[in-house]
Amino acid sequence: MSPETASSPLYVRHGSNAGQPLTRRDGVLKVTGRATYAADNHPEGMLYAVAAGSRIARGRVVSLDVAAAKAHPGVVEVLTPENRPPLAHDPDEKMPPFGFRVEVLQDDTVRYVNQPIALVVAETLEAATEGAALLDPQYEVESAKTGLDNGERFHPELVGIGVPSRTVHGDIEAGFVAAAHTTEAAYATPSQYHNAMEPHAVVAEWDGDRVTIDMPNQAMALSAASYAAYFGIPVENVLIRSPFLGGGFGSKAILNGPQLLTILAARMLKRPVKLALARNQMFGPVGHRGATWQTLRIGTDSKGHLTALYHHALAETSVFDDFIEAAGNVSLPLYSASAILVEHEGLRLNVGTPGPMRAPGAASGSAVLEAAMDEAAEACGMDPLEFRLANYAETEPGTGRPFSSKALRECYAEGAKRFGWSGRPLEPRRMRDENGFLVGWGMGTAFFHCPHFPAEARATLRADGTALVETAGADMGQGAWTALAQIGAEALGLDPDRVEIHSGLSSLPDGGVAGGSAHTASAGLALHNAGEDAIAKLAELATADHASPLFGAGNIGVVARGGRLYRVDDEARGESYADILKRAGRREVVGTAKTARDPAVATDYAMFSHGAVFAEVKVDPELGQVRVSRLVGAFAAGRIINPRLVRSQYYGGMIWGISFALHEEAVTDKRTGRIMNADLAGYHVPVNADVPSVEAILIPEDDAHVNPLGIKGVGEIAITGTVGAITNAVWHATGVRVRRFPIHIEDLLVG
Numbered sequence: 001m002s003p004e005t006a007s008s009p010l011y012v013r014h015g016s017n018a019g020q021p022l023t024r025r026d027g028v029l030k031v032t033g034r035a036t037y038a039a040d041n042h043p044e045g046m047l048y049a050v051a052a053g054s055r056i057a058r059g060r061v062v063s064l065d066v067a068a069a070k071a072h073p074g075v076v077e078v079l080t081p082e083n084r085p086p087l088a089h090d091p092d093e094k095m096p097p098f099g100f101r102v103e104v105l106q107d108d109t110v111r112y113v114n115q116p117i118a119l120v121v122a123e124t125l126e127a128a129t130e131g132a133a134l135l136d137p138q139y140e141v142e143s144a145k146t147g148l149d150n151g152e153r154f155h156p157e158l159v160g161i162g163v164p165s166r167t168v169h170g171d172i173e174a175g176f177v178a179a180a181h182t183t184e185a186a187y188a189t190p191s192q193y194h195n196a197m198e199p200h201a202v203v204a205e206w207d208g209d210r211v212t213i214d215m216p217n218q219a220m221a222l223s224a225a226s227y228a229a230y231f232g233i234p235v236e237n238v239l240i241r242s243p244f245l246g247g248g249f250g251s252k253a254i255l256n257g258p259q260l261l262t263i264l265a266a267r268m269l270k271r272p273v274k275l276a277l278a279r280n281q282m283f284g285p286v287g288h289r290g291a292t293w294q295t296l297r298i299g300t301d302s303k304g305h306l307t308a309l310y311h312h313a314l315a316e317t318s319v320f321d322d323f324i325e326a327a328g329n330v331s332l333p334l335y336s337a338s339a340i341l342v343e344h345e346g347l348r349l350n351v352g353t354p355g356p357m358r359a360p361g362a363a364s365g366s367a368v369l370e371a372a373m374d375e376a377a378e379a380c381g382m383d384p385l386e387f388r389l390a391n392y393a394e395t396e397p398g399t400g401r402p403f404s405s406k407a408l409r410e411c412y413a414e415g416a417k418r419f420g421w422s423g424r425p426l427e428p429r430r431m432r433d434e435n436g437f438l439v440g441w442g443m444g445t446a447f448f449h450c451p452h453f454p455a456e457a458r459a460t461l462r463a464d465g466t467a468l469v470e471t472a473g474a475d476m477g478q479g480a481w482t483a484l485a486q487i488g489a490e491a492l493g494l495d496p497d498r499v500e501i502h503s504g505l506s507s508l509p510d511g512g513v514a515g516g517s518a519h520t521a522s523a524g525l526a527l528h529n530a531g532e533d534a535i536a537k538l539a540e541l542a543t544a545d546h547a548s549p550l551f552g553a554g555n556i557g558v559v560a561r562g563g564r565l566y567r568v569d570d571e572a573r574g575e576s577y578a579d580i581l582k583r584a585g586r587r588e589v590v591g592t593a594k595t596a597r598d599p600a601v602a603t604d605y606a607m608f609s610h611g612a613v614f615a616e617v618k619v620d621p622e623l624g625q626v627r628v629s630r631l632v633g634a635f636a637a638g639r640i641i642n643p644r645l646v647r648s649q650y651y652g653g654m655i656w657g658i659s660f661a662l663h664e665e666a667v668t669d670k671r672t673g674r675i676m677n678a679d680l681a682g683y684h685v686p687v688n689a690d691v692p693s694v695e696a697i698l699i700p701e702d703d704a705h706v707n708p709l710g711i712k713g714v715g716e717i718a719i720t721g722t723v724g725a726i727t728n729a730v731w732h733a734t735g736v737r738v739r740r741f742p743i744h745i746e747d748l749l750v751g
Contacts, residue, residue: 018490021644025481035244039201039276041214049121049275050128051258053114057144057350057673061108068134074127079119081105088232101321103257112352113674114284119261144350144673152348159344160326160361169398170339175308179299183376187368188740190665192289198246204263205272210237216245218253220472221510243504248476250356251287253515283678287355290316292327292364296372304380304390306337314345318353327365336393350673359716370444370724396606405703407636408610415634419614428735437618440733446611446721450712452597453512457526459534459591463581465563467492470502473511473523479645487524491531493560517713526595534591535560542580549573605705609712611635613721617729624748634697638712650696650718657722659685662742
């Protein structure tokens with residue numbers, strides 16, 4: 001309850017509208033083409049911008065034929081380092097909490113392919129595109145850092161978003177000395193790029209010192225504050241509109257150079273300007289999942305218990321900024337070991353700066369950890385599930401903190417039962433299907449942490465018995481509009497169809513960040529508390545009114561249900577919200593809330609969602625082609641607000657796991673630093689034909705500590721177990737251990 005509600009003499013209770021598998025509120029708008037995305041906006045007098053990107057990875061721009069570009073019919077302006085207007089904030093200075101250095105034509109230096117080197121603005125998209133081509137940049141080329149052989153290694157203090165790069169629990173050397181078996185292997189994961197269906201886009205329009213920005217955005221309040229700093233204006237003068245996002249996966253929570261330049265051009269030219277990145281421009285300036293090279297060393301005793309777990313991760317970053325995949329940290333909370341050492345290194349390459357990408361750190365790290373755990377189980381002669389159960393962590397390893405909740409055993413049990421795991425032979429290459437294909441079964445443990453962002457919300461009860469709930473949230477396709485409206489409806493004691501939700505505007509109360517699988521918990525708790533605040537205020541009106549059947553119930557309490565308040569001690573005595581407001585002469589009553597996680601709870605408990613994924617693969621013994629034929633995932637993620645939406649998120653995560661294991665990688669030309677498959681033809685992701693039978697099981701779990709609603713996140717967890725499960729299934733089918741991702745046909749043929 002909010003502080004305002006908690007101080008009320010009323011004890012407000014409510015019925016439950018959450019937990020229902022409602023269909024998405026935005027579904028019809030999207031399938032009928034009525035949803036308005038950023039690039040669908042066309043203000044009067046709008047110009048079009050095209051970012052000219054570098055074709056080299058390292059060096060400097062010697063010349064640009066600006067005159068030829070500006071002479072082209074329709075071209076209005078060309079921004080270069082020579083004429084780019086100043087910014088109020090230095091783009092080379094990071095801006096917390098998610099600040100990165102931004103390339104906005106500071107100078108002529110080139111540090112990666114597709115770095116913006118100019119911005120062409122024209123009356124039409126065609127003219128802007130042709131003007132950019134006419135720039136004909138000439139370069140002074142330097143040898144690019146493109147991989148392990150020539151990258152610059154360094155030891156960062158922090159990895160991910162402010163996480164220590166090195167953690168040790170216990171005596172790691174003593175743990176290995178005590179081991180009866182030691183398993184060590186090196187693994188590699190590739191660079192991956194977000195490639196949301198909707199590319200990054202922006203439409204910027206200035207009115208004096210006020211700017212309206214249409215853009216897909218996962219963190220509106222933070223972004224509005226950042227843009228205000230860059231342009232030297234009050235934050236209330238920045239309005240970001242982002243009602244619909246065609247996918248984000250983390251990339252749309254971070255400011256980027258092309259968008260910032262477009263907003264700058266709109267102010268410079270005093271006309272609205274639109275920019276939409278081409279697909280190939282998504283590879284470079286807007287973040288990605290950095291490649292990693294990881295080494296795991298696992299020591300076990302004669303009974304298969306972990307005596308030592310060492311995880312070293314080397315991850316790529318750019319030559320001018322730091323974002324290191326916190327891949328090694330997956331080894332800290334999952335398995336009980338006498339000693340654990342995790343450490344990270346960075347590798348500076350001529351690439352765009354990596355950034356958060358769905359399950360950052362955890363996706364790359366768990367893929368490797370789960371493969372290594374299977375190798376350790378094999379060394380001990382144990383079934384992979386039996387091995388994981390033998391090393392089940394009852395409390396957080398190293399710290400001893402209790403888990404806020406953990407139903408992982410139930411996930412293992414139910415997933416294995418549905419999959420039929422008990423029929424799995426221990427040795428590889430023991431199963432074939434009716435067509436002679438090799439069949440393999442593998443499993444992996446899924447987990448993801450449960451962050452909570454500060455958030456605000458407003459709930460308005462109207463005289464007609466309906467309500468409006470408001471928070472600046474973001475729906476990237478996860479169904480936030482629907483789930484958040486359900487939470488608001490529950491708190492207000494109304495059916496969801498009586499509750500309208502406003503979101504997607506930075507001028508609304510800050511809904512926090514739609515990332516880290518935290519949005520439903522963060523914005524949802526704020527909406528819940530705002531709703532209860534509104535009900536408390538409504539109840540105060542009724543219980544102080546002599547004409548109300550609820551008069552005098554202030555010390556007894558009321559129940560809010562179905563648009564009516566009832567006395568707790570006599571539910572025959574009740575009154576509708578509409579009647580209470582009408583008699584009070586009020587058109588509405590408004591509740592507000594600001595929420596944040598209790599620091600003591602965050603310190604006292606380890607908070608994670610858990611799960612288990614079981615995979616079946618079929619491998620052509622002659623061609624080495626791998627197909628995933630079946631996936632079963634069982635997940636425990638606290639209280640479920642909408643099972644339909646949650647299953648959709650689990651399906652999406654498991655399909656992404658297929659992509660990680662078998663399809664997805666950016667291929668870089670080591671001579672030039674250029675990504676050779678920067679399009680959706682060469683950058684492979686699963687299509688319908690690649691997606692097998694997928695089953696997602698929702699394991700009940702109550703969590704009284706993670707937040708007052710008991711909600712955990714589901715958006716990212718299903719990737720983490722799936723990659724390892726598929727990899728382990730490939731070994732079980734073929735007997736070949738593949739230690740690089742994605743798995744290639746030649747990896748199996750060589751083996």
